[in-house]
Amino acid sequence: MAEFTSGFFMGDKATNGRILVVDDEADIRKVVRMTLQKAGYDVLEAENGEKAIETINAGENRLLLDVVICDIRMPKINGVEAIAYFRSNYPRVPLIVLTGFPDTDMATSMLRQGVVDYLVKPVEGEKLRESVARAMDQRELAHL
Amino acid sequence: MRDLTDSAVVSTLAPTKVAILGAGRGGTALLDLLYRIPSIEIIGIADRDSQAPGLQRARDLKIPVTEQAEELIANHGVNLIMDVTGDPQMERVIHLHRRPGADVLSGTASRVLWELVRHEANLQAELFHAEKLAGIGHFAAGIAHDINNPLQLILGLAENLVDETDIKTVHEQAMEIVEAVKRTSAISRDLTQYARKTSARDDVVVWLNGILDEALKIARYAASFHDITVVKQYEAGVDVKGNPDELLHVFVNLITNAVHAMDQGGGTLTMTTRAGGGATSVSIADTGCGMPPEVLSRIFEPFFTTKGPGKGTGLGLYNVKTIVNKMIGKIAVDSRVDEGTTITITLPSSEEAPP
Incomplete structure (x- = not known):
């Protein structure tokens, strides 16, 4: 049960929430982490869809992951496939797409699948934090 | 199968044997064009200037070259003499030396032919360019990815720098921004070089x-x-x-x-x-x-x-x-x-x- 000893789970609300950032570029993961840590979030990283699925299925993440921020163009399992997986296996975890490619068709299809936001890089820190806060609200609602 | 048989018959017919006079730009273009046509055999190409580009090209193609137009004109096998020298004296030389039965294309006719060859070359160049530009349309996703990712890094670092107080971190992140800008500018350099029109320079x-x-x-x-x-x-x-x-x-x-x-x-x-x-x-x-x-x-x-x-x-x-x-x-x-x-x-x- 060691995996269930995080401060958050134990009621000591040390962080505002746990976010998984999925992007194949380490630079992007780094700046998104920086931006979100400033707002008090706990950030996990995955470099592709396959790693993201591994991460969400690992131990306490299954229960404690609040929001996933996911790129589209990635090796192994790409963003579209990963998001489909999250939607069907973890429908309560809100998703945010953060992509380099402004594609209206893709955005429409993603929003229809229930992603909270379709953000196109470069996105300002403030906007990203707002989007995450909105996703967190959805998460809270889902728990009610 | 019928098509194959027919084309086999065509290819066994005796090829038209052509002599080209003049190995400047016109002669070279003509040589390149005729060389690719299976039913045409180039007997030789002549130019007074031993350094003419068409002669060099013909040597590469293992086609006989000569500086003596008369020799080539008098060649027994020639069916068609194509004069693209632009030299008014050449017509007289041709008529003096040609064998009966050898047709001659010269004067206005050869100028028209040269125009057609040049036109074809221009069309080909336009076609390359059009295809290249059409291809670049498909680069959009790749370009967006490769520009927007470094922009996200630059923006994130710059936002952090606004209130970063640790001088070492400021220095490191400023350098990262410089590197990210360099990477991004390489994209437009690569692509503009590729997208430009193919120059018609010499090989x-x-x-x-x-x-x-x-x-x-x-x-x-x-x-x-x-x-x-x-x-x-x-x-x-x-x-x-x-x-x-x-x-x-x-x-x-x-x-x-x-x-x-x-x-x-x-x-x-x-x-x-x-x-x-x-x-x-x-x-x-x-x-x-x-x-x-x-x-x-x-x-x-x-x-x-x-x-x-x-x-x-x-x-x-x-x-x-x-x-x-x-x-x-x-x-x-x-x-x-x-x-x-x-x-x-x-x-x-x-x-x-x-x-």
């Missing part, structure tokens, strides 16, 4: 390994290289004589096709260069979907494409073939469904003659 010695690397860089915008392993099997110092812009275009096309063929589940792209026996070869091999024989037999036809509407012009391999033909090269395609495709281009090595 130069081109190092194939360098051109292949450049083509790989460009092709990364056109196709997603995720899950693709790139293997380079280069022989050092492999060169050919040609137009580097055209060669770059050839390899961008072949690499893009190879990667597209592997878009389901990835694979290995192998680029090989070899030299020996006066020839140079480049192979682009993929482990992708391959092509059935009915597709394979049509891939060099203009406007033939298996890509969806708006995804391919059907001119890529047609242009590849045209460029390779012009360089007196050969293309071999080996493809198996679900195993992959290897395209090998063999070109004459550049024999760098001392000046």
Whole structure:
């Protein structure tokens, strides 16, 4: 049960929430982490869809992951496939797409699948934090 | 089968034997055009200037050259004498020396012919350019990815710097921004170089390994290289004589096709260069979907494409073939469904003659 000893789970609300950032570029993961840590979030990283699925299925993440921020163009399992997986296996975890490619068709299809936001890089820190806060609200609602 | 039989009959007919007088720009263009037509045999080309470009070209093509137009005009085998010297005296020389039965194309007729040849060359150049630009349309996703990712890094770091107090971190992140800007500006440099019109410059010695690397860089915008392993099997110092812009275009096309063929589940792209026996070869091999024989037999036809509407012009391999033909090269395609495709281009090595 060691995996269930995080401060958050134990009621000591040390962080505002746990976010998984999925992007194949380490630079992007780094700046998104920086931006979100400033707002008090706990950030996990995955470099592709396959790693993201591994991460969400690992131990306490299954229960404690609040929001996933996911790129589209990635090796192994790409963003579209990963998001489909999250939607069907973890429908309560809100998703945010953060992509380099402004594609209206893709955005429409993603929003229809229930992603909270379709953000196109470069996105300002403030906007990203707002989007995450909105996703967190959805998460809270889902728990009610 | 009927078509095959008919064309076999045509090709066994005696070819028209042509003599070309004048090896300047007109003569060279004519030579290049006629050389590719199977029913025409070029008996020889003449020019008073032993350094005329057409004579050099003819030597490369193993076509007899002479500085004595009279010899060529009097040649027994000639059916047609094409005079593109632009020299008014030449008509008299032709009429003095030609054998009965040899037709003559000269004066206004040869000027019109020269115009047609030049027109065809211009159309070909326009076609290359149009196809290249159409291809660049498909680069959008790759370009957006490669520009917006560093922009996200730059923005994130800059936002952090606004209230960063640790001087060491400020220094490090400022340097990261500088590097990210450099990477981003390289994108527009690569692409504008590629997109410009192919210059009609003279052939130069081109190092194939360098051109292949450049083509790989460009092709990364056109196709997603995720899950693709790139293997380079280069022989050092492999060169050919040609137009580097055209060669770059050839390899961008072949690499893009190879990667597209592997878009389901990835694979290995192998680029090989070899030299020996006066020839140079480049192979682009993929482990992708391959092509059935009915597709394979049509891939060099203009406007033939298996890509969806708006995804391919059907001119890529047609242009590849045209460029390779012009360089007196050969293309071999080996493809198996679900195993992959290897395209090998063999070109004459550049024999760098001392000046």
